[in-house]
Amino acid sequence: MNSTRTIVSRAARMAAAKPKASRSFVTSIAASPARCNKAPIITACNLVQTRGMKTLDFGGSKETVWERSDFPKEKLAKIFANDTFAVLGYGTQGYAQSLNLRDNGLKVIVGVRKGGHSWEQAKKDGWVEGKTLFTIEEAADKGTVLMYLLSDAGQKHGWATVKPYVTKGKTLYFSHGFSVVFHEQTGVVPPKDVDVILAAPKGSGATVRSLFLEGRGINSSVAIFQDASGQARERAFAMGVAIGSGYLYETTFEKEVHSDLVGERGILMGAIQGAFAAQYDVLRAKGHSPSEAFNETVEEATQSLYPLVSKHGMDWMYANCSTTARRGALDWAPKFYDATKPVFEALYAAVEDGSETRRSLEENSRPDYRERLEEELRVIRESEMWRAGKTVRSLRPENVK
Numbered sequence: 001m002n003s004t005r006t007i008v009s010r011a012a013r014m015a016a017a018k019p020k021a022s023r024s025f026v027t028s029i030a031a032s033p034a035r036c037n038k039a040p041i042i043t044a045c046n047l048v049q050t051r052g053m054k055t056l057d058f059g060g061s062k063e064t065v066w067e068r069s070d071f072p073k074e075k076l077a078k079i080f081a082n083d084t085f086a087v088l089g090y091g092t093q094g095y096a097q098s099l100n101l102r103d104n105g106l107k108v109i110v111g112v113r114k115g116g117h118s119w120e121q122a123k124k125d126g127w128v129e130g131k132t133l134f135t136i137e138e139a140a141d142k143g144t145v146l147m148y149l150l151s152d153a154g155q156k157h158g159w160a161t162v163k164p165y166v167t168k169g170k171t172l173y174f175s176h177g178f179s180v181v182f183h184e185q186t187g188v189v190p191p192k193d194v195d196v197i198l199a200a201p202k203g204s205g206a207t208v209r210s211l212f213l214e215g216r217g218i219n220s221s222v223a224i225f226q227d228a229s230g231q232a233r234e235r236a237f238a239m240g241v242a243i244g245s246g247y248l249y250e251t252t253f254e255k256e257v258h259s260d261l262v263g264e265r266g267i268l269m270g271a272i273q274g275a276f277a278a279q280y281d282v283l284r285a286k287g288h289s290p291s292e293a294f295n296e297t298v299e300e301a302t303q304s305l306y307p308l309v310s311k312h313g314m315d316w317m318y319a320n321c322s323t324t325a326r327r328g329a330l331d332w333a334p335k336f337y338d339a340t341k342p343v344f345e346a347l348y349a350a351v352e353d354g355s356e357t358r359r360s361l362e363e364n365s366r367p368d369y370r371e372r373l374e375e376e377l378r379v380i381r382e383s384e385m386w387r388a389g390k391t392v393r394s395l396r397p398e399n400v401k
Contacts, residue, residue: 066248068217071241073105079238080106083171086143087111088136088162089150090118092205093175097147099125100212100244108132111139140165145239147173153364155179156186168193169229173239175200176260177253180225182357196226197236199243200256208244217246225253261351266344273380280385290388297385299392 055064071079085108087098094110101108110127111134112118119133127133140146140162150158156179166172172190174180177198179188190196200221201208211218222240224232240248251259264270276297283293309317318326350356366372380386393399 063249066222066237066240068241068246071238076104076106076238076242079235080145080242083107083144084109084142085145085147086139087147087149088139088158089148089154090122091149091151093201093208094118094147094149094205095121095125096201096205096209096212097149097175097243098127099209101242103212104242106242109134109139109142111136111143136161137165143170145171145173147175148179149175151364152176152178152186153361155188156361157365159186159188166191166194171195171197171229171232171235174198174253177223177225177255177257178261178357181254181257182354185354185357185361190226192226193228194226195229195232195235196224197232197239198223198225198253198256199236199240199245199248200260201243201245211246212244217241217244219247219249220245221251221256222248223251223253223256258348258351261356262344262348265347265351265356271340271343277383277385284384290384291392294385294388294392298389303396 053064053066053070055062083106085098085101085106087094087101087108088111090098090110090112094112098108098110109132110122112122114135122133123129134142136158143165146162146166148155148162159179168191172194174196175198177200179186180190180196183189198221200223201218202220203211203218208218220240220243222236224236227233229235237248280293280297283296284290288296305317308320312320318329321329363369363372
């Protein structure tokens with residue numbers, strides 16, 4: 001794509017300009033927290049963090065956004081003064097959320113299978129056996145806020161173990177609506193005398209932790225499925241901040257799981273791998289070299305264009321590329337829309353009717369799950385496109401030794 005030089009040079013000039021801490025600038029920061037990682041705009045970022053809960057215009061629709069400043073550490077300590085957070089499961093979210101809760105000064109314990117990989121990893125992260133590290137049953141018994149962060153399949157199989165400890169007055173917390181929404185398949189039906197809430201970070205556990213350590217925070221969805229105490233709403237948003245969120249949007253358990261399953265199967269991972277592979281294969285079939293096909297398909301997208309789309313929006317990208325690239329993109333975007341919309345409609349229907357849930361639970365519960373997964377990943381890893389990508393990535397300046 002011959003527009004990269006034009007885009008990068010214009011982006012560099014824009015980045016060099018000193019931003020103004022105006023009202024409009026502050027609002028734009030709220031919509032894109034990644035802009036808050038550079039020293040020249042720390043003041044503007046601080047303004048955002050002290051702005052507090054606001055109703056903002058999202059493309060013509062009004063939505064209320066809560067921010068970290070709505071729940072400072074002192075307020076979190078007051079809201080959760082009598083609580084013990086029992087993090088059940090120590091995958092990427094369990095790891096990140098438990099450490100962020102601990103760093104926020106709250107009382108946290110971790111529950112995992114004793115002696116397993118997660119148990120040993122938790123010990124390395126400073127959780128102490130018999131004090132802050134327990135079996136799942138022990139942690140569920142001691143906790144007042146039970147953070148059910150096992151995998152989706154793990155939640156189905158572990159519910160019989162955890163359910164006896166979900167007793168009156170406790171809070172049952174999720175980071176995904178999967179188990180509760182598709183309860184007919186998972187068997188996860190919370191008792192009526194507990195609060196059931198959700199805070200779902202919009203990113204991996206590694207990002208939840210890293211953004212928290214940077215003082216920024218990831219954006220998260222919050223939902224209340226059941227309010228037995230009359231305080232579930234405040235506690236849900238407070239939980240969202242306590243686990244490391246910078247700002248929070250309200251949704252429902254059902255909408256969260258539907259959008260999440262569609263997103264990861266669609267544009268976040270499934271669709272992008274399919275589109276990458278299709279374009280790469282067409283270029284190779286037409287005689288382009290592996291390096292050229294990979295650069296034009298993946299490298300330029302991920303290293304140059306996508307970060308700029310994230311920072312400025314697609315309209316900015318169109319306005320700041322070559323006239324040839326602009327015309328082609330504008331002409332072909334509707335064709336890709338028409339071609340892919342039926343696929344996304346079919347995907348949403350499969351999520352909505354539970355087909356995707358059934359497949360996920362069945363496949364992820366197979367005794368040979370890990371072996372089958374490794375074979376599927378091996379096919380991707382050893383494809384020419386991603387083998388070419390490994391070489392291309394090694395040439396990036398930061399990777400040259």
